[in-house]
Amino acid sequence: MDPLSGFFGSLLWWLFFLYLLMWPQLQFRALQAARARLMAQLSRKRNSTVIAMIHRQESIGLFGIPVYRFISIEDSEEVLRAIRSAPKDKPIDLIIHTPGGGLVLAATQIARALKEHPAETRVIVPHYAMSGGTLIALAADKIIMDPNAVLGPVDPQLGQYPPAPSILRAVEKKGPEKVDDQTLILADVAEKAIKQVQDFVFNLLKDKYGEEKARELAQILTEGRWTHDYPITVDHARELGLNVETDVPEEVYALMELYKQPVKQRGGTVEFMPYPVKQEKK
Numbered sequence: 001m002d003p004l005s006g007f008f009g010s011l012l013w014w015l016f017f018l019y020l021l022m023w024p025q026l027q028f029r030a031l032q033a034a035r036a037r038l039m040a041q042l043s044r045k046r047n048s049t050v051i052a053m054i055h056r057q058e059s060i061g062l063f064g065i066p067v068y069r070f071i072s073i074e075d076s077e078e079v080l081r082a083i084r085s086a087p088k089d090k091p092i093d094l095i096i097h098t099p100g101g102g103l104v105l106a107a108t109q110i111a112r113a114l115k116e117h118p119a120e121t122r123v124i125v126p127h128y129a130m131s132g133g134t135l136i137a138l139a140a141d142k143i144i145m146d147p148n149a150v151l152g153p154v155d156p157q158l159g160q161y162p163p164a165p166s167i168l169r170a171v172e173k174k175g176p177e178k179v180d181d182q183t184l185i186l187a188d189v190a191e192k193a194i195k196q197v198q199d200f201v202f203n204l205l206k207d208k209y210g211e212e213k214a215r216e217l218a219q220i221l222t223e224g225r226w227t228h229d230y231p232i233t234v235d236h237a238r239e240l241g242l243n244v245e246t247d248v249p250e251e252v253y254a255l256m257e258l259y260k261q262p263v264k265q266r267g268g269t270v271e272f273m274p275y276p277v278k279q280e281k282k
Contacts, residue, residue, distance in 0.1 A: 031258055032271075034258050035052070035255060035258050035271060036271070036273065038251050038254055038255045038258070039052065039251075039255065039271065039272070039273040040273050041251055042093065042249060042251040042252070042255075042273075043093075043273045043275060045249065045251065046091065046093055046249070047090065047091065047275075048090060048091040048092060048093045048122075048275065049082065049083075049085070049086035049087070049090060049091070049092050049093070049272065049273070049274060049275040050092075050093045050095070050272060050273050051079060051082045051083070051092065051093070051094045051095065051270065051271075051272040052094075052095045052255065052270065052271050052272065053071075053075055053079060053094065053095070053096050053097070053098060053110075053270050054095065054096075054097040054098075054255075054256070054259050055070060055071070055097060055098040055099065056097065056259050070098070070099065070100070070101035070102035071098055071100060071101065071102035071103065071106045071107050071110075071132045071133070072102050072103065072106055073103055073105065073106050074270075075102075075106055075110070075270050076103075076105070076106035076107075076109040076110050078270035078272075079094070079110045079113070079270055079272075080109060080110070080113050082270070082272035082274075083113045083114065083117060084113075085272075085274050086117065086274070086275060087119075087275050087276075088117070088118045088119060089118070089119055090119050090275050091119050091120040091121065091122060092114065092117055092119070092120075092121045092122070093122050093124060094114065094121070094122070094123050094124065094136070094140065095123075095124045095126070095252055095255065096123055096124070096125055096129040096133050096136060096137065097125070097126060097127050097128065097129065097133075097256065097259075098128075098129055098130065098132070098133040099128070099130050099131070099133075100129075100130040100131020100132040100133050100134070100152065101131060101132065102132060103132075104132065104135075104156060104193075104197070106132070107131075107132030107133075107135045107136055108135065108200055110136050110139075111135050111136045111138065111139035111200075111204060112139070114136065114139040114140055115139040115140075115204060120141045120142070121139070121140045121141050121142070122140055122141065122142040122143075122144055123136060123137040123139075123140040123142070123143055123144065124144045124145075124248055124249070124252055125137060125143065125144070125145045125146065125149045125151070125248075126146050126149060126248055126252050126253060126256050127146065127149055127256070128149060128150045128151075128152070128231070129149075129151055129152075130150070130151070130152035130229065131152055131153070131154060131157075131228065132154075133151070133152075134151040134152050134153070134154050134221070134232070135154045135197075135200075135201070135204075137151060138154075138201060138204050138205060138242075139204050141208070142243070142245060143237075143242065143243065143244045143245070144244075144245045144246070144247060144248055145234050145237075145244055145245070145246055145248070146246065146248050147234055147246050148233075148234075149234065149248075150231035150232055150233055151231075151232040151237060152228070152229060152230060152231065152232060153221050153222070153224075153225070153226055153227075153228060153230055153232070154197055154201060154221045154222055155194065155197070155221070155222045155223065155224050155228060156190075156193040156194060156196075156197050156222070157228065158186065158189060158190060158193060161186065163224055163228045164189075164190035164191070164193045164194050164224070165190070165194060165222075165223055165224025166224060167183075167186055167187050167190040168187055168190050168191060168194075169224070170183075171183060171184070171187045194222055194223070197222050198218045198219060198222045199218075201214075201217065201218035201221060201222065202214045202215055202218040205217055205218065208243070209241065213241055216241075217240060217241060217242070220240060234246060
């Protein structure tokens with residue numbers, strides 16, 4: 001075989017191999033740019049700082065490995081950084097799409113920072129914001145949901161165990177004298193966890209709904225009335241007394257479309273467009 005032909009054949013093979021390795025990264029960078037453009041457009045339209053916390057199962061790399069996203073401490077760090085950078089006199093639009101889960105600490109940090117922002121805060125839910133996502137939504141001045149979107153209960157879960165209210169009911173039905181010490185300790189932690197989340201929800205809501213209504217909502221959402229994945233629809237949320245609007249901006253739906261691609265390889269799940277956004281020169 002001609003040595004020159006062999007050299008070019010090997011070179012083409014290595015170039016093709018490098019292309020396969022780099023292609024997911026190139027796709028991801030293109031997605032990031034498209035997301036940034038949409039968020040900038042929404043920021044200009046609503047005169048706000050736009051933050052997106054979107055958790056989806058996405059396939060990554062060459063082998064399509066599924067990755068599940070939950071609310072993490074890294075998310076809270078990124079969202080808090082975004083909120084700190086937002087002008088105090090301008091609104092914040094936080095787009096949330098999450099199954100919840102993760103650390104209660106992370107969700108409460110985000111919720112507290114959102115509540116303390118001086119200007120109006122709006123949480124936009126295009127599809128679902130369960131568990132910790134609901135906790136964050138309760139902190140906002142406005143909850144804006146797609147007509148078919150859902151929230152969920154915020155009853156705490158203790159690691160791999162069932163939600164805290166279910167642990168307490170199991171002990172109550174069986175009787176404390178018939179369960180082991182470990183279960184009694186777990187029940188004690190569950191009781192404390194429910195009380196802590198109830199108090200937190202009450203403090204989030206009392207300024208908007210008054211103390212009596214806030215206490216009622218805090219109990220309903222944490223007492224284990226439903227399963228942890230129970231969908232609270234727009235109509236149900238309104239029946240409970242939550243102020244919910246349904247005018248989700250079209251840019252939010254377009255943004256969600258950019259999270260369907262199975263190419264996200266690395267990087268955070270929180271992105272934001274600081275205010276003000278400079279106008280592009282024509």
